[in-house]
Amino acid sequence: MVAVINSGRSLHNIFNYNENKVKAGVAKFILASNYPMDTEELTLAHKLNRLLNQAKLNENVKRNSIHISLNFAVGENISENNLKAIASEYMETIGFGEQPFLVYQHNDASHPHIHIITTKIQADGSRIDTQNIGKNRSEPARKAIEKKYNLVEAEKQKKQENPLKPMDLIGEGATKLETKNAIAKVLNAVLDTYNYTSIPELNAVLKNYHIVADRGTEQSRVYQKNGLYYRLLDKQGNKICTPIKASLFQQNPGLKFLEKQFTQNEKFRNAYRTLLKSRIDDLLKSNTIQSIHELKERLEKENIQLICRINPDGIIYGLTYIDHQNKYVFNGSKLGKSYSAKAVQERFESMPLRQLSRSKEEVLSGGKIHLEPLVSSPDYFKNTFVEVLLQAENYYDPLPFQLKKTRRKKRRKKQNTRL
Incomplete structure (x- = not known):
């Protein structure tokens, strides 16, 4: 019991x-x-x-x-x-x-x-x-x-206990109550279990179950009122079914609740940040890994999920690391600059950029996507993997930094016209 x-x-x-x-x-x-x-x-x-x-x-x-x-x-x-x-x-x-x-x-x-x-x-x-x-x-x-x-x-x-499987949770024709109950099961299993410090980091885990915490666009009423919805996603990552307000769940896991979680979780991250960086460094120094795809496969064997965020042109612009063993989620930039998408790709300079920019399916899963993550199981990566595409914390901008600089206008000194 x-x-x-x-x-x-x-x-x-x-x-x-x-x-x-x-x-x-x-x-x-x-x-x-x-x-x-x-x-x-x-x-x-x-x-x-x-x-x-x-x-x-x-x-x-x-x-x-x-x-x-x-x-x-x-x-x-x-x-x-x-x-x-x-x-x-x-x-x-x-x-x-x-x-x-x-x-x-x-x-x-x-x-x-x-x-x-x-x-x-x-x-x-x-x-x-x-x-x-x-x-x-x-x-x-x-x-x-x-x-x-x-x-x-x-x-x-x-x-x-059998871990939650998204295919067992719900179908696209579900009622609002069935949708709410399915999402509640996942939230109960994730919110107090994983350490995350932002909505994109939380969504990295939730999207393994085809669920997303959604604030809407910046122009939407939900966003402006600091509201939050939880929604189901289909296999392609599209939003389906009726969105459910955070306030309707028992924990009321809205923005206020999550912000408290972010603050609390931040206090316990340093030791695990160092541990995760060390594990990634050991793999990158081995010289046997020549692409992000190979790095991803090696991390899977250590129960670490590497998520590549890709823009519509197929360019990898962000990385998120999920340590399923210790239940910690880190955006690459929060681990450090050397663990961001740009820095990691630069380590593989011998690999053409075009090859790094293959289709999502090729880069992320070798052409096959499975939809049954076993979050609580140490064997999570042996049989399953889910493509998770998060919204960028820093959007991809191809414009070089040097061209963004604007010239400062020099102040003209006023001439003293007094006699």
């Missing part, structure tokens, strides 16, 4: 998330604990207001909501009664046994799982301390429940 605990600012959001699943027929409300009425008698208002009223007892606590998911291994058949018992025992062990909480059984994934909603504000207005709750309380609770109910252990379950 794998337990995931998230705190948040809005009980409304996590409540609506689960109730919308029920409305869509992919979840079932199975338990209300510490409510004055039986589970079957509760209305939507009863469920939510009990939590809201308790949270109001201490309005100084901003992050007052708790959303927990208990995930079981694929193939485990757990009865509804056992799910209720597991939820109650888990909440008791982590210190939330006296809190009002709601339990939902979800059926929208290959593995069985339940979601639990509660608040950290107690009946006397005090706050339950959730610092290190995962290590100090959740882990002991999880292990005890696994043993009592003979469940697959979390460590073994993680090894058995």
Whole structure:
């Protein structure tokens, strides 16, 4: 059993998330604990207001909501009664046994799982301390429940989990709800797992799943209002299906959320930046690699994905490196000037520029594109590779630097005309 605990600012959001699943027929409300009425008698208002009223007892606590998911291994058949018992025992062990909480059984994934909603504000207005709750309380609770109910252990379950595959996620004729659920699965797997510091770096990973974070054009209303959409892409990278506002997802992964992630992620990048540069340098110094295509293949063997951004004329103008083993994404310019597209291509001076500027398919995949990335698997590059073309952080401009300079106009000194 794998337990995931998230705190948040809005009980409304996590409540609506689960109730919308029920409305869509992919979840079932199975338990209300510490409510004055039986589970079957509760209305939507009863469920939510009990939590809201308790949270109001201490309005100084901003992050007052708790959303927990208990995930079981694929193939485990757990009865509804056992799910209720597991939820109650888990909440008791982590210190939330006296809190009002709601339990939902979800059926929208290959593995069985339940979601639990509660608040950290107690009946006397005090706050339950959730610092290190995962290590100090959740882990002991999880292990005890696994043993009592003979469940697959979390460590073994993680090894058995099937990674997301874009071909399994959705089709072009999907409804808006199906599109949203498919994108949500990928966002949950990527946003808190990979280290990225810009939208193009995030999109480098998301596009492996045919998903893109889209701000629109600079003239669009979405861009000017600092909005963000998530969209599905087809095999050619074209946008398909209805775009979904970031605010409609549980995490609300909009621009404000991402900017916080960028700042936080930047603090932990230096050590991995140095490590990645060292691995690239070792390959470039070997003298056995004579093209970007060969460099790409060698990096694949080390679980590093090299993405070449190509303009309409077939010229490579940007590189992005994704270390899938350590979950770090770097635009070439952020690694350093010597790792940019221009600098790397200059290392292969013996190779004609025309050969470096072959078609996208030839340069990126040798003529064959596969569409089943296994992001969490160390064997990611053995059988799969996806062409990912990102928008440039610095657009390609063929005009030489010298011609961009403008002459400064000299000021004419005023002559003293006074006598």
